Amino acid sequence: MRISQTQLTELVDIATSSLPNESCALLAGEVKDMKIWKDIRIVEIIAARNADQSIVSFSVDEMELIELYERAEARGLQIVGIFHSHPSKPAPSSADVEFMRINPIVWLIYSSVTHEFRAYILENELEDVEMEST
Ligand SMILES: [Zn+2]
Numbered sequence: 001m002r003i004s005q006t007q008l009t010e011l012v013d014i015a016t017s018s019l020p021n022e023s024c025a026l027l028a029g030e031v032k033d034m035k036i037w038k039d040i041r042i043v044e045i046i047a048a049r050n051a052d053q054s055i056v057s058f059s060v061d062e063m064e065l066i067e068l069y070e071r072a073e074a075r076g077l078q079i080v081g082i083f084h085s086h087p088s089k090p091a092p093s094s095a096d097v098e099f100m101r102i103n104p105i106v107w108l109i110y111s112s113v114t115h116e117f118r119a120y121i122l123e124n125e126l127e128d129v130e131m132e133s134t
Pocket of ligand 1 (some may be wrong): 091092
């Protein structure tokens with residue numbers, strides 16, 4: 001997955017401004033084949049509101065989600081990933097893994113503790129998605 005340094009900075013800002021709570025955003029991009037993660041290029045970060053306002057979980061209101069998907073579609077983009085931040089390790093929680101089963105797209109997690117980004121996808125099992133920062 002290709003993501004620019006500017007976009008990563010944007011995500012760090014979203015995470016930092018939401019502290020102590022988890023933050024979330026959608027990653028809109030261009031994709032030819034959803035199975036080839038390497039070819040995915042993130043074009044736009046779409047900030048979303050964490051409806052949970054929680055330090056251990058996140059969710060996006062359904063109406064907001066529909067609106068954000070429509071916004072991406074109107075620009076000819078697809079939602080290719082879900083971003084959220086953790087005030088702990090950048091590893092998916094058991095709740096995250098459950099949601100990953102329903103949303104088999106890239107899950108990008110940022111740790112506001114270790115300041116690392118890690119990307120995952122759950123196909124049959126949890127796999128790391130390599131990130132190429134441009
Ligand atoms: Zn999580």
